[in-house]
Amino acid sequence: MTGKGNLIILSGPSGSGKSTVVFRAIEERSDICFSTSVTTRSPRAGEVHGREYFFIDQKRFDEMVANDELLEHATYVNHSYGTPRNYVEEQLENGMNVILDIEIQGARQVHEKMPEAITIFIMPPSMEELRRRLESRGTDTQETIEARIARARHEIQEADFYDYLIVNDNLDLAAKEFSAILTAAQCRFDKELAAKLVK
Amino acid sequence: MTGKGNLIILSGPSGSGKSTVVFRAIEERSDICFSTSVTTRSPRAGEVHGREYFFIDQKRFDEMVANDELLEHATYVNHSYGTPRNYVEEQLENGMNVILDIEIQGARQVHEKMPEAITIFIMPPSMEELRRRLESRGTDTQETIEARIARARHEIQEADFYDYLIVNDNLDLAAKEFSAILTAAQCRFDKELAAKLVK
Numbered sequence: 316m317t318g319k320g321n322l323i324i325l326s327g328p329s330g331s332g333k334s335t336v337v338f339r340a341i342e343e344r345s346d347i348c349f350s351t352s353v354t355t356r357s358p359r360a361g362e363v364h365g366r367e368y369f370f371i372d373q374k375r376f377d378e379m380v381a382n383d384e385l386l387e388h389a390t391y392v393n394h395s396y397g398t399p400r401n402y403v404e405e406q407l408e409n410g411m412n413v414i415l416d417i418e419i420q421g422a423r424q425v426h427e428k429m430p431e432a433i434t435i436f437i438m439p440p441s442m443e444e445l446r447r448r449l450e451s452r453g454t455d456t457q458e459t460i461e462a463r464i465a466r467a468r469h470e471i472q473e474a475d476f477y478d479y480l481i482v483n484d485n486l487d488l489a490a491k492e493f494s495a496i497l498t499a500a501q502c503r504f505d506k507e508l509a510a511k512l513v514k
Numbered sequence: 515m516t517g518k519g520n521l522i523i524l525s526g527p528s529g530s531g532k533s534t535v536v537f538r539a540i541e542e543r544s545d546i547c548f549s550t551s552v553t554t555r556s557p558r559a560g561e562v563h564g565r566e567y568f569f570i571d572q573k574r575f576d577e578m579v580a581n582d583e584l585l586e587h588a589t590y591v592n593h594s595y596g597t598p599r600n601y602v603e604e605q606l607e608n609g610m611n612v613i614l615d616i617e618i619q620g621a622r623q624v625h626e627k628m629p630e631a632i633t634i635f636i637m638p639p640s641m642e643e644l645r646r647r648l649e650s651r652g653t654d655t656q657e658t659i660e661a662r663i664a665r666a667r668h669e670i671q672e673a674d675f676y677d678y679l680i681v682n683d684n685l686d687l688a689a690k691e692f693s694a695i696l697t698a699a700q701c702r703f704d705k706e707l708a709a710k711l712v713k
Contacts, residue, residue: 474703492697498691503678509637509679
């Protein structure tokens with residue numbers, strides 16, 4: 316096990332319980348943090364620069380793209396979002412496993428720039444269960460729910476480049492599996508460490 | 515997580531504590547077993563066919579080699595030893611993680627035949643510690659100890675095709691890491707499972 320953390324790319328449909336799995340794992344270990352994104356949108360009430368997001372203007376954002384300072388970026392509803400490479404690398408150096416909660420397109424971008432990143436896809440145990448979870452949240456219209464389910468079906472077919480697939484049927488088990496993947500990643504064969512051991 | 519177990523190739527110098535790590539992990543989970551080898555040597559007092567080894571004659575051994583029934587084989591001091599493919603595959607089907615405690619040469623053979631096998635190398639935290647452990651066992655001459663240390667130095671340089679490196683400094687931590695690697699292996703992205711989830 317080396318002192319550095321790993322970059323963990325985490326994807327999965329809305330309703331798969333991604334964040335809940337990570338928060339449950341964080342209860343058991345302190346070497347996990349979420350990445351903080353940059354965004355060009357304005358802070359909402361209560362949002363703090365450097366906590367929810369790093370709030371920057373479009374000029375600075377374009378500069379970060381041009382300088383390859385972002386591991387991935389995308390635009391939603393006229394605002395740009397991205398993952399700052401420097402921030403991620405600092406956390407990794409501090410021994411933190413940095414979680415990137417992003418979609419498959421972003422995952423592909425990051426994976427190209429940091430091929431040593433670990434990719435995890437989280438799925439609910441069935442489409443019926445996904446529907447049940449989305450309905451019980453009560454925040455989406457029936458139309459949105461159908462769209463989310465169709466999207467989940469499509470995404471999993473695109474996801475076959477992911478290293479791991481966690482089926483979130485039981486939260487404790489899913490969190491244990493997530494944590495095990497992080498621990499295993501820290502044990503990947505490391506030539507420098509091997510050389511040190513026989514000095 | 516699928517129902518099948520994984521083949522775990524485990525190597526490391528004498529004194530690295532390989533078996534102790536596995537036995538500690540077995541205390542916590544019941545889906546781990548050691549593989550049982552075939553051998554042409556005669557059973558010693560107390561050894562049971564199918565427990566310590568499958569005892570077979572040279573003719574049957576040669577037949578197994580010819581029929582590709584062995585995942586790896588080697589000869590020591592006029593006796594032949596090998597890992598029976600059938601036995602291993604049955605255990606894997608039963609959901610067991612099968613541990614092959616073999617040297618690097620055998621690991622290469624198995625890895626070619628079963629590329630999905632997980633390879634783990636276990637090392638003591640330093641050569642001084644390895645010497646201390648070998649000396650405290652009191653079973654080896656000083657000459658044998660020096661030979662074992664030289665061999666460990668050599669082996670780790672050959673071991674760079676292994677997936678994982680566990681430093682066995684603290685037994686509980688090493689067993690936890692070993693167990694995490696097994697759990698992570700069971701979560702590897704599985705296309706069949708992915709297809710089932712969206713049915």
